Each structure stands twice: as structure tokens, then as C-alpha cells.
Amino acid sequence: MINRDGQLGRALSALRRDPLALTGSLVLVVLVVVGVGGAWLAPSGINEVDVDRMLQPPSWAHPFGTDELGRDVLSRVMVAARVSLQVGLVSVGIALTVGVTLGLFAGYYRGWLDNVVMRCMDVLFAFPVLLLAVAIVAVLGPGLLTAMVAIGVVYTPIFARVTRAGVLSVREQVFVRAAVSVGASDLRIMRRHVLPNIAAPLIVQTSLSLAFAILSEAALSFLGLGVQPPDPAWGRMLFDGRGFVTEAWWLGVFPGAAIFLTVLAFNLVGDALRDVLDPRQLTVNEARRSTS
Amino acid sequence: MSEVVAALDDLAVWFPTAAGVVRAVDGVSLQIRRGETLGLVGESGSGKSTTGLALLRLVDPTAGTVRVAGEDVTRWSRRQLRTLRRRVAMVFQDPQASLDPRLTIGASIAEPLIVHRLVDGAAARRRRVDELLDMVGLRGDLADRHPHELSGGQRQRVGIARALAGEPDLIVLDEPIASLDLSVQAQIMNLLRRLQRDLGLTYLFIAHDLAAVEHMSDRMAVMYLGRIVESGTPTQIWQAPAHPYTAALLSAVPVADPQVERDRRRIILSGDIPSPVDPPGGCRFRTRCPQARPECAETDPVLAEVAPEHRAACLFAGEAVRAMRAA
Amino acid sequence: MKPVLAVEDLTVTIDTRRGPARAVAGVDWAVRPGETLALVGESGSGKSMSVLAATGLAPRTARVSGRIHLLDTELTGLPEQRRRRLRGRHVGFVFQDPMTSLNPVLTVGRQVVEAAQEHLGLTRRAARSRAVELLDLVGIPSAGQRVDAYPHQFSGGMRQRVVIAMALACEPDLLIADEPTTALDVTTQAQIVELVADLQRRLGTAVVWITHDLGVVAGIADTVAVMYAGRILEQGPVDAVFGAPSHPYTRALLAARPDPAAGDADLVTIAGAPPSPLDLPPGCAFWPRCPVRGDARCEHEMPPLVPVSAGHQVRTFYPQATDRRD
Numbered sequence: 001m002i003n004r005d006g007q008l009g010r011a012l013s014a015l016r017r018d019p020l021a022l023t024g025s026l027v028l029v030v031l032v033v034v035g036v037g038g039a040w041l042a043p044s045g046i047n048e049v050d051v052d053r054m055l056q057p058p059s060w061a062h063p064f065g066t067d068e069l070g071r072d073v074l075s076r077v078m079v080a081a082r083v084s085l086q087v088g089l090v091s092v093g094i095a096l097t098v099g100v101t102l103g104l105f106a107g108y109y110r111g112w113l114d115n116v117v118m119r120c121m122d123v124l125f126a127f128p129v130l131l132l133a134v135a136i137v138a139v140l141g142p143g144l145l146t147a148m149v150a151i152g153v154v155y156t157p158i159f160a161r162v163t164r165a166g167v168l169s170v171r172e173q174v175f176v177r178a179a180v181s182v183g184a185s186d187l188r189i190m191r192r193h194v195l196p197n198i199a200a201p202l203i204v205q206t207s208l209s210l211a212f213a214i215l216s217e218a219a220l221s222f223l224g225l226g227v228q229p230p231d232p233a234w235g236r237m238l239f240d241g242r243g244f245v246t247e248a249w250w251l252g253v254f255p256g257a258a259i260f261l262t263v264l265a266f267n268l269v270g271d272a273l274r275d276v277l278d279p280r281q282l283t284v285n286e287a288r289r290s291t292s
Numbered sequence: 293m294s295e296v297v298a299a300l301d302d303l304a305v306w307f308p309t310a311a312g313v314v315r316a317v318d319g320v321s322l323q324i325r326r327g328e329t330l331g332l333v334g335e336s337g338s339g340k341s342t343t344g345l346a347l348l349r350l351v352d353p354t355a356g357t358v359r360v361a362g363e364d365v366t367r368w369s370r371r372q373l374r375t376l377r378r379r380v381a382m383v384f385q386d387p388q389a390s391l392d393p394r395l396t397i398g399a400s401i402a403e404p405l406i407v408h409r410l411v412d413g414a415a416a417r418r419r420r421v422d423e424l425l426d427m428v429g430l431r432g433d434l435a436d437r438h439p440h441e442l443s444g445g446q447r448q449r450v451g452i453a454r455a456l457a458g459e460p461d462l463i464v465l466d467e468p469i470a471s472l473d474l475s476v477q478a479q480i481m482n483l484l485r486r487l488q489r490d491l492g493l494t495y496l497f498i499a500h501d502l503a504a505v506e507h508m509s510d511r512m513a514v515m516y517l518g519r520i521v522e523s524g525t526p527t528q529i530w531q532a533p534a535h536p537y538t539a540a541l542l543s544a545v546p547v548a549d550p551q552v553e554r555d556r557r558r559i560i561l562s563g564d565i566p567s568p569v570d571p572p573g574g575c576r577f578r579t580r581c582p583q584a585r586p587e588c589a590e591t592d593p594v595l596a597e598v599a600p601e602h603r604a605a606c607l608f609a610g611e612a613v614r615a616m617r618a619a
Numbered sequence: 620m621k622p623v624l625a626v627e628d629l630t631v632t633i634d635t636r637r638g639p640a641r642a643v644a645g646v647d648w649a650v651r652p653g654e655t656l657a658l659v660g661e662s663g664s665g666k667s668m669s670v671l672a673a674t675g676l677a678p679r680t681a682r683v684s685g686r687i688h689l690l691d692t693e694l695t696g697l698p699e700q701r702r703r704r705l706r707g708r709h710v711g712f713v714f715q716d717p718m719t720s721l722n723p724v725l726t727v728g729r730q731v732v733e734a735a736q737e738h739l740g741l742t743r744r745a746a747r748s749r750a751v752e753l754l755d756l757v758g759i760p761s762a763g764q765r766v767d768a769y770p771h772q773f774s775g776g777m778r779q780r781v782v783i784a785m786a787l788a789c790e791p792d793l794l795i796a797d798e799p800t801t802a803l804d805v806t807t808q809a810q811i812v813e814l815v816a817d818l819q820r821r822l823g824t825a826v827v828w829i830t831h832d833l834g835v836v837a838g839i840a841d842t843v844a845v846m847y848a849g850r851i852l853e854q855g856p857v858d859a860v861f862g863a864p865s866h867p868y869t870r871a872l873l874a875a876r877p878d879p880a881a882g883d884a885d886l887v888t889i890a891g892a893p894p895s896p897l898d899l900p901p902g903c904a905f906w907p908r909c910p911v912r913g914d915a916r917c918e919h920e921m922p923p924l925v926p927v928s929a930g931h932q933v934r935t936f937y938p939q940a941t942d943r944r945d
Contacts, residue, residue: 174384175390175393178384178392179392180377182454183373183375183404183408183458184403185374185407192392192403193392197392197393335804335807336804444892446892473661473831473893474831475889476892477875478875478889479889481886482885485885486885500804503877503879507877544806544808545805546834549837550840550861551858551862553834558813560806560813561806564774564776565774
């Protein structure tokens, strides 16, 4: 759906030219490597409790220091990357699937369906993000899975809106009318003509939402509503480290930095993609190529 | 007389808008016979394009009937309409806009084949696409290109190939040459005529370009404000227009000959085409007609025969045109 | 009479990402007071670009060379600010799409006199009455009331009249009309053509009319230049060019239009499409599509513009005027 005529290729080459976006993508690559291989790459086990080396500051043996139970902070930050990635991908995956489907049908068929779907989305959208997530977790009980579902629900309206806006403009294009005129079914037109032509804003929205989803998970875990101890999560580590800010700054700073870097990286890449894949930019380029 | 492929009977297409109900088409009847080209000419707002869309049921008729191949399709369901759109195909004005920028040329042409399951298998489909490209004078390797890599004329050939794919009974050509360069317009008109001769196609040729419609058509109809005001053979219309609007339209067409242009007297219509939300009562043309008389405000003239095959909707058909030209 | 605007050896090269595109190459033309010069050609022929470059409106990426005279001033090399002042004072523009030439949030009255206020220093009161006068001049009914209306309240033809009024506000010596009737219906086109011809008679304005429509040219032009791939292939008095078209391209263009008097034969076509300005053929740019190819040199050498009759020039190696009415 994304790469049928080199949109991804164009995106990659543009990323290479933009140093900020390149930095962002490198951070993401590191994150993925650590996320996938964290358990093997980590210098020590995440739950190796050692009372002899409690709250040690960063050193060669423990670059990020140790926590109040003597566990290696670096290892815990690395393993927690997997949680963040998982939450990001699953929750944004939920939001993307549900939001795009709703937005697609609402925008394509308009009428009462559009009204019902979009008013529901408006209601969801009106709640503060975290409050809504907390409410959902309160109903379903805390845990990683609930956190992912909650975050997915929270971000669904954005995808529905972005999709609907794209569908509304694409469905007025002559080529959609041409597809109707050859007898193509509605589903075929949506899949074959509408979706590929709104891929650009969706890709951008996905990268931005990944950043916010990771942030939301951190916040939920910080509030004790996400990942449960002893499993590591960046937000949870931040929460646990708050009691030691004065004597052990490294407990909060390193997971905080990990959150900061990840969110920043997704935002940088998202902004760059927005510039490259902007539909107006796209038409200008194509028009230029076709007239020259 | 040969078989009627498609017919409109007292068709009306109204659109509700914020400004009121737009009567885009308001009582149009016409018949298209197998193997002929019916030309439909008019200015913007005349309803000519909407009439074409109604034949594929791309707009919903407010009143009247649409018949295709003997069947009344006016109330057909969505599912039935898909089969209608194999029988009636369409070529659009802007070939760039009518091709999906993300699909290859081959994929666009193959769409009717896939939708109507006309050929089995990718290899057979590819052969059929090659054949269609060849029919419209394009090389087979263009199938793998994207629309932006083609020239305007090539894109319009692709649009025609797509319309041919389902072997339709009727092709609606909606301003197929209007956005092309002059030298390319001639190529496309010749191609359309050659295809018609070779394949026995039936066309509804919709255009604002009177000379092009005259050249392409066996019979033609002139539309004004949602109505047909005159119909006949191109020769009848060109040489002896009976409706004042047709005469004014003809006199406005510039001729590429400076001597003719210097000597000719134009009938310049005053003002603009009235709003289709609130068309004038009586004859719709009377507000701009140089020969309007009191009766024109009271009677809405119907199409009446002025010669065999030649009809005009004017209370003073023929007479008004003679008076205009003498003035 | 001295020309209002004259260009000599005008060349415009536009730098694109895929290399330099030569949009206009060695073009000469001139337009005198009260006269209409028509520039004819298909898209990409350089007809618009040559006029934009001559009036200093070419895009920033364009390199313009050659000599450009507006009245008594040589424009090339003048500082941008002076050029802009001269242009604003002496040249009026009418473009294809009247809607994009007008600002939707200002009344037509204000837009019509905006330029005049700047260049002639009119008071508010004087400006308003001048606006009414101009709208009246271009045939807008009840101009006194319409002066306070907004562009969307006008029809396409009326909007183009407003744009013409705007162009005439400074009483320019030259009116540039770039496809001004292409977006209009044929009956409206006839109105606009008539209006410009009438204004020209009354005001003595010189007009450069850019179009692809040979019929319009026959009706309005005194002289014609037929352009193809950035060059003039044929130019001269309108009667000479239409009566004895001498370049294969001009002849083909004239034959490509359906002629209701000419029976049912297929149209004469020109095979292929115009070349890309990034990749022009070495010799005559029309050679790849030329049905005549009358000289072996055409393929590799650019033919010169040679006179075939008074003021009538053709780019060819084998000048022989043929009368189209034969």
C-alpha cells in the first residue's frame, strides 16, 4: 500500500539529505536493535539483585549506575526499550487499523454513517488523552495489554480524522469517478484508488503517534497503571527513581533520557516525512516532471 | 433505421445546493443509434456533461427515464449499475486527472477487465492490455509507466483504451479533446473516427467546440440551460440553424481566415447564461435573445420539426434567425 | 511608428533539476501603438515565456539575454525597481484565469484602481470614481453599484472584464493578453474579443495577444508570430501568414482544425508531440515531426528566418510561398 511507486524510496533519499532526520532515523535503528536484542545485549540480568552494590553512581562496570536493589540500570533501560516499542507498535497498530477503517467508510459514504462515526470520534477526542487512558485502565485493570488497548483507543480519532479528510478530497478526483465509470465496486475503489492516495498523511501521522504512544505508556507506567514490577519500563523506572532524586540522580535521568530521545527521534522523522510526502509537494513534483 | 443503443426520455437531473435547486438537466430526450456519433454541444452550464453522466447513472435522474440496450436502467440497483457500466463507458476531459497517479498505465487499462472478470489470468490480461494499447496507437512497453511519464495526448489514448476494454455498446466522450494541444486534438479525433469505423462503436460526443462536434457527428444537438434547443444533422445545423441561440453560437466561432473574420457580422449575445437555479419562465433563451417577443415569456417552446430530422425549440424557428441576420 | 515593445535576440534559459531548459531562443518581435501582435503556439512553445521575460516577469530561475526596448528605454540591465515602475506605468496584463487574477476578499472597485493609486497618486474619492469609470468602460452594467461587489459575485466573463479594467487603470501603452479567453465560453469569448478591439480603437493601446487558437488570431491580429519549441518559425502580417502559410508547421496547424466547409475527410495531423525543452533536436526542432523535410540540412542545422514577401519571414532552407487558397 505504501511503496507502490517509490514513495518510500523518495522518503528514504530525502531522509538522507536532512541531517536532523538522519539523526532521528539512526536513533530509531539503535532503538529497534536494542528492543529486539535487549535481553541478550544487556551486560547483566535485569533482576539480578545485589545488595552490596545498591545505588552506585555510573562507573565503568555500571555505566548508568545501579538502583536501590543493586540492579544494573543500563540493562533495565535496554530491556525496557522492548516494552516501549511493543506498546508503540501495538497501540498505534490498533489506532491505525480502527481509525483508518472508520475514517475510510465515513468519508467514502458520507451521510448518517459519517455523522455517527465522526461524532463518536469527537467525543473521544474531547477527553484529555491521559484521563481517558486512566479511565480505560481503571475499568480493565492495570497491565501492559490494557495500557496498549487504552492508548490505541485514545489515538483512534486522530487516524479517523486524517483518513476522512484525505478520503473526502481523493473521492472528488476524476480518477475515482473514472473507476466508478468502469463499474469498480466501492471496496475496490477504496482499496485500490483511495487508500494509496492518502498513504502519505497516514505515514506521517503514524510516526508522530508512535512518539506520543510511547510517551503515554511512560506516563501510565509512571502512575503505576502500565507495566507492573518487577518488569522494567521507562515510565515505571522514572516513578521508582523519584524517591531518590537527591541522592541517586541516575535513576531518573537515564530512563528519562531514553524517553526523550525516542520521542524526539520519531518527531524528527515524522516532520521530515511530512515535508517529503506532503500531497501538495507531491503534485508539484509530478506536475513539474510532466511539463518538463 | 438502426437499433437504438441508448435513449433518454424527458430526463431531469436536479441538484440541491445551498443557493437552491440547480436544474442542470431539465427535460432532455434523445436517442443514440448503433454505430453513430451523436454530438452534444453547449456552453458551460448547459447541462451537456450531466446528460452524459446520466447515461452511466453516475448522477441520479430526478425525473424521466434512461434506457440502455432496450432496458430501463433508471431504477437499477448499485449491483446492476456495475453491469451497466460495462455496456456504457466514458472518456473524460482531463486525461491527467482521470488516471490514478499511483497506478501504472497497464493497471488502469486492466481495471475494467478485472472488475468484470473479462479475461482469466495475469498473462492473458497482459496480452489484452497490449492489444488495447496497440489499438490506440501506443507501444506495449508504456503499460509499465505511470501517467506523469506520458504526454497529454498519450494519456488521452490511455483513457480511450480503458473505455474500449469492456467492449461497450456506447462510449460517452466528455470533452475528450478540450485540454489537448491543437495538433494533438486532430490526432485524437482521427483515432476516435478510425476506431469507430473498425469496431463499429457508438459515441456520444460532448463538446463546447462546434467545429469539432460538426466534424465528428452524424447527428448533433445543441443544449442551453438544461434543454436541447435544436437538433439535426451537422449540415442542417451549420448551414441553416433554426434556433437564435444556435445562430449566435455559430457566429461566435472564430474562423482561421482573416478575410472572413473581417467581413463577417457577429451576433454578440448580451449578458451571461442565467442561473440554472432560477431559469427564466417561458423560453429560457428569451433574456438574451435579440429577437425575443412578448409571446416568448408566456410559452415554453417544445422541439418541433422544421425539416426532416431537424428540430428546434423556438416559437419563431427559422424566422427569428433570418431577422437576426438581416438586422 | 516606433514600437512600444520590441525584443531582439531574446533567449530564456531556465535552470531545472534536470539541467538547463531553453524555453525561448533568439526571438525577435515588435509591437507598435494601436497594433495587435499575436503570438501563436502550442503549450511549451515559449510564447508566454517570451512575453514574461520581455516584461521582467520571468521566474527567478530563468536567465534572460537579448535586448528589450519598452518605449525609449532599454530594459536589460536596469535595476529591478526601475523596471517594475516602468512596467507598472506602461504595461497592463490580462491572464487566462480571471478568478486567480483577482483577490477574493477585496471589492472589485478597490482592485481595479489599486495600481493606479500607486502610480498616479489618486485620492480615495478620485480613485473610486475612476474605478466606476473603468468598470463602465469595459461594459459592466450599473458600474456605480457593482464597484462595491466582490469577485465571486461576478460571472466568468464579467470577471475577465474586471481584470481588463484593472489592466487599463494606468492607461498603459501596451496590453499583454495571455490566453484571456481560453477559460471562457465561445459566446463570452466573442464579447471579450470585441471589447478589446473596441478599447484598442478608442485608446490606441498596443496589444500582445498570446493564444493557441488560430481562429481568434485571424480575428484580432495585425501581425502574427508562430512559435515552436522556443523559436519563431514564421511571422508576418496576418493576411500573409494565413493566406500563404509557408512553414510546414503553420500549414499543418491550419489544416489540423476541422473545417465545416471541407467535407468528411480525416484531419491532417502532425505525428508525435513537441520536444522537451531539456532535450531539443540538433537541427530544426520541428524536423522529427515534419511532413516535408525539404532539405537534408534540416536535420542537423537550424534553418534561418528568411523573407518570403513584405514583412513575412519563414524559418526554412527552401523558401517558396504557397497560397493556401489554391
